[in-house]
Amino acid sequence: MSLEFLIASAIGVLVAGGVYLALRARTFQVVLGLTLLSYAINLFLFASGRLIVDRPPLYAKDVADYADPLPQALVLTAIVITFGMTALTVILSLRSFLESGTDQVDGDAALDEDRIL
């Protein structure tokens, strides 16, 4: 199996799981879904500089073959932002749960009763 197939299918599986979870009705699952989605996006961004194995991410005169460093910088920025956003969503969901007494995304407690946790 080629590296390309492996990365592509990993991104696909992560996106599928992320979208499924993000569409759920409870905040915890939505947060997990968004996290999976962001993993997929980071992998995707990383692959946008082409998949090159075992090469330095630097340009120098004596280096003929090098990995594109820019996507790595982009991924770093994206990771930092996603990390902050995930923390915010967790806090927000907690506050919302504590204030409204339900962890439904739309805050409707009536939907809550006949469901199993």
Added chain:
Amino acid sequence: MTALDHLAIAPIVTPVIAAPLALLAMRRRRWAGVAISLAGCAAMLIAALALFAVAQDEMIRAYPIGGWPAPFGIVLVLDRLAAGMLVLAAILASAVMGHAIVTGADRRGWHFHPLFHFQMLGLNGAFLTGDLFNLFVFFEVLLIASYGLMLHGQGALRMKAGVAYVVVNIVGSAIFLVALGLLYALTGTLNMADLARRVAALGGEDQALIRVAGLLLLTVFALKAAVVPLHLWLPRTYAATMPVVAALFAIMTKVGVYAMIRVVPLVFGNGAGAAAWVPAPWLLPAAILTTLAGFAGVLAARALREQAAFAIIGSTGTLLLAISCWTPATIAAGLYYLGHATLAGGALFLIADATLRRRGQYGDTIMPTPRFAGQDSAALLYLGVAIAIVGLPPLSGFVGKLMILHATADAAWQAAIWWTILGTTLIGVVGLARSGSLIFWKRADTEASAIACPARSPAEFAAPAVLLALLGGYTVAAGWATEQAQAAAAQVFAPSRYVAAVLGPEAAR
């Protein structure tokens, strides 16, 4: 570089300095924090006006940050469109800030002033940047600040709406990153000027992917602009947050529209081969639906803030009707309407705030109440702002809609556009007249409970009155404003000048 060149970064640096200073001063002396915040707003307005004056000479200026040459470093680009948006944002921000201080909205939580300035940092940066990834970063900055502002004052309802708002925007950011990844994989650059060049030179096998990237990018901008079917987050958020924050958010939907105007003619313009104008067939029907949904919401709304939120959707839809024809004349008409719609949307939220603060337990529900203090001033201002936002003469909404009708007279979808604009104007008039007469005209039954509300200062009417006066000035100066809009649209439709300004004259060929 002279000091004048460095002025281009002033709208970004000013809030960066003002926000932490206000945060530090707030702990010891409240008045000092407020003074720093006000000074920051004033400095931002002055810088924006100065840049607007600088941009009058038709030159497009690139400001390489840190002296790194494009496309390797990040550039800020100042042209007429960016300068106009900066002025618009600074004016709205000053009015909103004044209203927040007068009504004491900034005292409902700890960090109103720092968050406000970080919000302005994101807005100004998004208007100035010439790099797509940098645009993403500034979008994140303005979104993160907006999460804080939106939740300012707290409360269960606001928390619930906040969760939905944050989740929707995180998904939007994810889609933005996918589009950026695709564009980078195809072209090897994210500098907008460089992208314009490389998309035009792209080989045949990549055309399908570049179209996908363009449409994904447009989806993100449409989400920010609250275009149907991506508008559902807006009414809930704007109606749940404080009206003064919602008034500032009136410019947030316009950021999405600005990004479309900036990116589509430049990167996906005439030179882009098979990807040329790739969003055009999708945007126009969506704009028609947006206008209809917005004004239908104005008619159906049960509270003033909800109505104002739908009015913002409707006016953004009207604006996109003009933009999505993608000709210089329609973009010019759209840009004039954009300035009007931003100020009018902000004014509508501010007058809703002043009204609901006087109605005690009745809040902003559209129903008759016993007479409340300051009813006459509120009613007059509401009348003026309603006339402006729905587009009746004599205010600038009428001029703007007339210009859009005129500019789309030979468009392919002319009949649909005209019917939509004229029909929704009628719906909007009915909706706003209904709420105005129920709130300000009709008296409640005698058994209705008296309003329990502390006395409010008449100074609360100042900010909406100032915005209304500005709208009046915008109407009187419509000739001058139209010339400005046409010049800005002409620059937007000359992408080679943008490329030459950023990458040097030999790159534009």
